Amino acid sequence: MTVTTYNTSIPVAQRYEQARVQVSLVWNSRDERSKNSEKLSLLQEIIFGHKWRHIGGEADLWERFGGVDICLDPYSFGQANTLSFNSLLHKLIKYVPRGSTVVDLYSGAGVIGLAIAASRKCRSVRCVEINKMSKLSFEKSASRLPPNLGCTITWHNTDASAEPIHWLEGSSVAIVDPPRKGLHPSVINALQRVALSERKAFKAKSSLTKVKDEKRPWILRAREPAVHVDSTIMEESSGIWPETLIYISCGWDSFKKDCKSLISNEAWHLENAHAFNFFPGTDRFETSRLIKFEDSQEQSLMNISVAHGFFSL
Numbered sequence: 001m002t003v004t005t006y007n008t009s010i011p012v013a014q015r016y017e018q019a020r021v022q023v024s025l026v027w028n029s030r031d032e033r034s035k036n037s038e039k040l041s042l043l044q045e046i047i048f049g050h051k052w053r054h055i056g057g058e059a060d061l062w063e064r065f066g067g068v069d070i071c072l073d074p075y076s077f078g079q080a081n082t083l084s085f086n087s088l089l090h091k092l093i094k095y096v097p098r099g100s101t102v103v104d105l106y107s108g109a110g111v112i113g114l115a116i117a118a119s120r121k122c123r124s125v126r127c128v129e130i131n132k133m134s135k136l137s138f139e140k141s142a143s144r145l146p147p148n149l150g151c152t153i154t155w156h157n158t159d160a161s162a163e164p165i166h167w168l169e170g171s172s173v174a175i176v177d178p179p180r181k182g183l184h185p186s187v188i189n190a191l192q193r194v195a196l197s198e199r200k201a202f203k204a205k206s207s208l209t210k211v212k213d214e215k216r217p218w219i220l221r222a223r224e225p226a227v228h229v230d231s232t233i234m235e236e237s238s239g240i241w242p243e244t245l246i247y248i249s250c251g252w253d254s255f256k257k258d259c260k261s262l263i264s265n266e267a268w269h270l271e272n273a274h275a276f277n278f279f280p281g282t283d284r285f286e287t288s289r290l291i292k293f294e295d296s297q298e299q300s301l302m303n304i305s306v307a308h309g310f311f312s313l
């Protein structure tokens with residue numbers, strides 16, 4: 001695969017945005033009418049179409065992340081640098097107090113949530129992801145978790161920005177790992193509100209947040225889990241709000257913007273950050289950082305983890 005950045009008259013960043021991608025398929029046959037040629041058109045359909053089909057080889061790729069087996073299906077998000085991601089997880093896990101109730105927003109196949117569930121004796125972990133195709137990977141990975149974890153783990157196929165308050169309520173730790181564009185304004189707004197004194201008002205009336213009739217069919221709402229692991233009955237969660245926020249970012253500019261918003265009203269205070277090199281040898285280096293926040297209202301510690309933000313060299 002080649003990405004062309006041919007037009008050198010425009011700035012590098014724009015060159016990549018406007019780049020054209022050339023995909024070369026190497027096929028061992030005399031011509032496109034040879035035996036097995038239907039597989040070639042199938043491959044073409046797979047690459048340029050919207051469906052994935054398993055043609056040959058092992059269907060699943062397994063990785064070991066954060067001490068758990070993780071299944072990576074082709075249609076689910078997967079971290080490119082496994083070593084750096086493991087270092088990030090190792091650091092991140094320590095910021096999650098044992099016994100926490102965790103919400104993993106933008107969870108993909110639930111790698112972070114599953115790793116935390118396995119190592120921090122969490123009471124519950126809720127993974128929230130918009131891509132319904134990640135469900136299968138989550139299910140397969142969850143099936144390999146050690147038995148009797150004593151943690152309720154659920155995976156929800158929904159848009160995290162649709163009802164963020166619902167997901168923050170009942171979670172003592174919130175983890176966000178958004179795409180490069182950063183957090184949706186509704187998520188930032190909800191994080192600001194729950195960390196401020198408004199939190200008390202929320203405590204009173206939130207559990208509270210009624211499910212509204214959704215008039216926009218494209219908005220996913222899935223309060224009920226698509227996958228539920230472990231038999232533990234969910235405890236009453238109202239009254240618990242995030243005291244720890246871990247932000248993992250792959251977009252440095254969007255992170256800076258989100259971070260500024262989160263600390264602007266002193267709801268969250270930056271405490272520390274960690275950086276990890278996700279793309280060594282490139283002209284940018286992708287970093288992860290863990291930033292710890294202190295909540296001035298309640299003197300509790302808040303963490304923000306920023307992963308792989310971009311710095312131009």
Ligand SMILES: C[S@@+](CC[C@H](N)C(=O)[O-])C[C@H]1O[C@@H](n2cnc3c(N)ncnc32)[C@H](O)[C@@H]1O
Nearest residue numbers: 077106107108111129130131159160177178179
């Ligand atoms: C950077 S990936 C992180 C995935 C996962 N945390 C991991 O490390 O494998 C961002 C994920 O957010 C999901 N996503 C994007 N927009 C979303 C939204 N509005 N609500 C929920 N998930 C979303 C994407 O499908 C993708 O899986």
